[in-house]
Amino acid sequence: MVQKLMLLLVMVALACPVPAYAEKDGVLDSQEVQFASWLLLAFGKPEAVAANDVIVRAYAPQFNGSWQPLADYVTANAPFIGSLQATLEANQARLVAYVAKETVYGYGAAKGSLDDLWDRVLDPIVAHVDSVKTDPKVIALFDADRCDEDGDDSACIELEINDLLADMCRTALTVFPAFKTFQITSESGGRLNGTDGTDILVSRGDTILWGGPGADAFVVGWVGHMVIEDFGPEDSIVFPSDFFGDTLQDIVSKLHAVSDRPEGLHVEFYDGAVQITFRNVHTIDAFQVLALDS
Ligand SMILES: [Ca+2]
Numbered sequence: 093m094v095q096k097l098m099l100l101l102v103m104v105a106l107a108c109p110v111p112a113y114a115e116k117d118g119v120l121d122s123q124e125v126q127f128a129s130w131l132l133l134a135f136g137k138p139e140a141v142a143a144n145d146v147i148v149r150a151y152a153p154q155f156n157g158s159w160q161p162l163a164d165y166v167t168a169n170a171p172f173i174g175s176l177q178a179t180l181e182a183n184q185a186r187l188v189a190y191v192a193k194e195t196v197y198g199y200g201a202a203k204g205s206l207d208d209l210w211d212r213v214l215d216p217i218v219a220h221v222d223s224v225k226t227d228p229k230v231i232a233l234f235d236a237d238r239c240d241e242d243g244d245d246s247a248c249i250e251l252e253i254n255d256l257l258a259d260m261c262r263t264a265l266t267v268f269p270a271f272k273t274f275q276i277t278s279e280s281g282g283r284l285n286g287t288d289g290t291d292i293l294v295s296r297g298d299t300i301l302w303g304g305p306g307a308d309a310f311v312v313g314w315v316g317h318m319v320i321e322d323f324g325p326e327d328s329i330v331f332p333s334d335f336f337g338d339t340l341q342d343i344v345s346k347l348h349a350v351s352d353r354p355e356g357l358h359v360e361f362y363d364g365a366v367q368i369t370f371r372n373v374h375t376i377d378a379f380q381v382l383a384l385d386s
Pocket residue numbers: 114115116117118119120121124235236
């Protein structure tokens with residue numbers, strides 16, 4: 093079943109107008125209707141199901157529910173959502189710009205700038221879910237688990253490093269919804285090749301990454317030396333905010349060394365535990381740096 097708590101957090105990243113908590117009480121309140129609508133929009137498609145499977149395999153998180161039920165629901169009950177997903181994908185550049193602005197200027201800097209998009213792509217789904225919210229199948233899918241962190245709540249699972257990184261990857265899926273491929277290297281590293289569209293390439297260990305054409309996301313997914321062969325002006329370098337902070341200033345403060353070498357810009361964090369070489373690149377625009385929440 094879909095893991096609810098983890099996904100509640102995902103929404104915050106894009107400031108989607110959905111409140112954070114609701115009760116698993118056998119009915120769907122307005123918060124849960126909003127939340128369900130967001131889930132169907134962002135993850136109710138085969139590409140997202142497959143990407144989440146990749147995340148689960150790579151990080152083996154405790155929260156390992158398949159998203160297949162979301163895609164099945166869209167196919168069987170609400171195929172109109174497909175065109176709204178396409179609209180969201182067509183607006184990927186705005187989503188990325190939103191996160192870039194929040195990273196560079198800080199929390200709230202881009203507040204409200206996506207409201208018209210949410211009105212367009214989310215409101216029709218909310219109307220749909222609202223009309224079927226007493227259907228037991230819909231309730232079973234979307235009645236949320238509230239986790240009371242202060243109490244002795246078995247639904248509350250303490251997030252470990254891999255869970256945080258897995259959730260950060262899921263956030264990346266919402267910021268780059270037009271992704272053609274989502275790939276993660278093995279813990280010991282390796283090589284990833286993108287396509288002519290958007291690719292989300294997650295680096296672990298010593299890696300060589302080639303994004304190809306399109307707005308690609310190069311994601312720091314664990315320690316190691318990341319060599320990006322073709323970091324272009326349309327691409328982004330993505331840092332998990334749990335480890336690097338929420339803002340560009342936070343990320344820069346974690347820098348251990350920077351050198352502009354003939355082969356390209358080289359940066360090191362955490363005493364060199366995380367290294368990135370931008371091959372043949374000597375300057376990076378501030379808005380190419382994204383901090384993503386788990
Ligand atoms: Ca409920």
